[in-house]
Amino acid sequence: MILLCRDFETPRRPVGPTSHTPVLLDQVIEVLQPERGGWFVDATVGGGGHSEALLEAGSDVRLIAIDRDSRALARSKERLARFGDRVRFVHAPFSALEGVLPEEARGRVAGILADFGVSSDQLDEPEAGFSIQHDGPLDMRMDRGTQKTSAAVLLANASEDQLEEWFSEFGEERFSRRIAHAILQSRRIGPLLRTSQLADLIERTVPRGRRGIHPATRVFQALRIVVNRELDEIDAFFESAPRMLDKSGRLAVITFHSLEDRRAKLALRNEVRSGEFCDLLPRGITPSSAEQRCNPRSRSSRLRAIMRQGGGE
Ligand SMILES: C[S@@+](CC[C@H](N)C(=O)[O-])C[C@H]1O[C@@H](n2cnc3c(N)ncnc32)[C@H](O)[C@@H]1O
Structure with missing residues (x-):
């Protein structure tokens, strides 16, 4: 049996304690x-x-x-x-x-x-560290109780090649080499600990992309996937x-x-x-x-x- 796509009603709004609107x-x-x-x-x-x-x-x-x-x-x-x-x-x-x-x-x-x-x-809670718009710690762990490695720890320890591979494989980021290099340069001055630090660094490093999409979007996606082993999950x-x-x-x-x-x-x-x-x-x-x-x-x-x-x- 195959279901056919038809026009569905508009989505419900978020309810009670959540800001999330369920999709589809x-x-x-x-x-x-x-x-x-x-x-x-x-x-x-x-x-x-x-x-x-x-x-x-x-x-x-x-x-x-x-x-x-x-x-x-x-x-x-x-x-x-x-x-x-x-x-x-x-x-x-x-x-x-x-x-x-x-x-x-x-x-x-x-x-x-x-x-x-x-x-x-999660995206709207700065403390979770997923947000490009709101400054927060570069965390990104969905379960802070059992997961030990935050995005900040990954960024502090990974080699330039490793960073490039993550950004290109998990973010499909065109400027992965350039961004990985900029992160290594920035580490010489001090650690990257805040989402705004990383977002600003990427904004300074790559040309502005499509209108409305922040240039750090793909790198944030890649880091989130690595921190939470999302594809293995x-x-x-x-x-x-x-x-x-x-x-x-x-x-x-x-x-x-x-x-x-x-x-x-x-x-x-x-x-x-x-x-x-x-x-x-x-x-x-x-x-x-x-x-x-x-x-x-x-x-x-x-x-x-x-x-x-x-x-x-
Ligand atoms: C897109 S939201 C789901 C929204 C939900 N369907 C609703 O209507 O509100 C994805 C949720 O999956 C959880 N999640 C992501 N990866 C997970 C995993 N590997 N195991 C369990 N939960 C996971 C996240 O913490 C998040 O709360």
Whole structure:
């Protein structure tokens, strides 16, 4: 079965303790069909927007809500409190998906969502260190409790070649060599400890890019990916998530940049080629222009989804 893209309503606004607007919300609900009830997993609960919609749409949904950021979990716990024990919150990386599911849910899950990347709450909180706009410590760890290495520590210790490789591979940055060299020069004067220091240094080093996009955007993306081992996390997620699904179980993922999307596309295609899954959105869905206008952060997102065969659909 293939879902066709249609015009969806404009996105909901952020609610309660979060500043994050969930992207492609109606499409996620249409794909995951929570009205079927059963075990659902939100592997990236964030501000709880998608989780809330899943719980509202299916009165028999039991949800496992995962996030590696304890502040995100606190916000979503507050938002989803009214659903009581229908929700279990788990502080863990989604690479640990199989281990955190209750025994009775493994292989029986009706729907899994992963909305990769960082939330507006994280981007807008200077102390988290992801923001180019707001000055803060160069941190970028999603889980400061278990992750030891911040972006500042990486920048202080990496060789010029290593920095260049990260910026080019994980940021697809054209000026990676020039930026890596400028960082090494700057380290002679003193350490880079603040997001504004790094953003200013890059602004002085490379020509101004496309209008509205800060020239440090790609380097910030690359550092975030390295600090949080984001691509390894995604690979591990795709190793286990499809195997947690029941017959007719659905897996939906939202990606935000080409590195994530390439991984998602290949992993889902492999599952479809195995014959066990069918593709619900062969080219993926992107947000409508109305959604992009209301929520500019949705612009680069893409939803992909597969379904386990054999449930009589
Ligand atoms: C785009 S936000 C999700 C927003 C959410 N869907 C909503 O509606 O509010 C991504 C979330 O995933 C979390 N995250 C990122 N990588 C993770 C990982 N490897 N394991 C668990 N959570 C992760 C982030 O901390 C962040 O809260």
